[in-house]
Amino acid sequence: MRSPIRLLSIDFDGTLVSRVTEPVFNSQCMELIRELQDAGAIWAINTGRSVDLLETGLAEFALPIRPDFILTTERDVFRPGRDSEKWEPFGDWNQRCARDHADLLSSAGSVLAEFVDFVTNQTKARLIYNSEGLEGLAAESEEEMDRITDFIRRARAGHPKLDYQRNGIYLRFCHADYHKGATLAELARLLDVARENIFAAGDHHNDVSMLDGRFAAMPSCPANAIPEVQNAVSNAGGYIAQKDHGAGVHEALLHFTNGDL
Ligand SMILES: [Mg+2]
Known part of the structure; x- marks a missing residue:
């Protein structure tokens, strides 16, 4: 695997999916994430939604691929359960x-x-x-x-x-010790992935903690991200996409993978 990305932490609403676009997700972005998964990378959705609301969203928007892990309500870490339909707590976090x-x-x-x-x-x-x-x-x-x-x-x-x-x-x-950034750091610790190999993308206030460079060396945001997020990404040397939502995430992934999976 030549890509430096081993772990992806992507916000859901306004970043991966958007109700203002049709379809709500970007097919090229989904395809690239699937290719990264096939190449060994781990994809986590890092969201303010609860487990139930995220499952509702995944079903409602009919995403073509499943995340490997989910980080919910900006604080909890879940892995697939044994029957793979349900999520279970990962570790004692x-x-x-x-x-x-x-x-x-x-x-x-x-x-x-x-x-x-x-x-x-x-x-x-x-x-x-x-x-x-x-x-x-x-x-x-x-x-x-x-x-x-x-x-x-x-x-x-x-x-x-x-x-x-x-x-x-x-x-x-x-x-104060629990936010998207700390939760991502716990998942990375459990999976033994270094900060240098973590990509993160988000669009709003609650995403800043995973985009300020502390926990992910490859922070990014779509063009629709609020100014506070764009500043955090910029200060961390990350990538601010020209395109909105999923198309922007796709653009950021291409930037960091350089086309090499
Ligand atoms: Mg969002």
């Missing part, structure tokens, strides 16, 4: 992650209460809860989300481990 998040939610209770108060009284955003408690929110607009993240940045001053992942008008609270 997900367990540690869940414990750290439970600890965080209980220790940051007062900050989160302040936050709920602010969102309820001063925004039109919708709070989102799961079985563990407050998960995050959906804002009405990107502008409203800017106001909300400003508030969180001030409120969390005394709680450095309380962080968030932002993706468009959605925000999810998280422990």
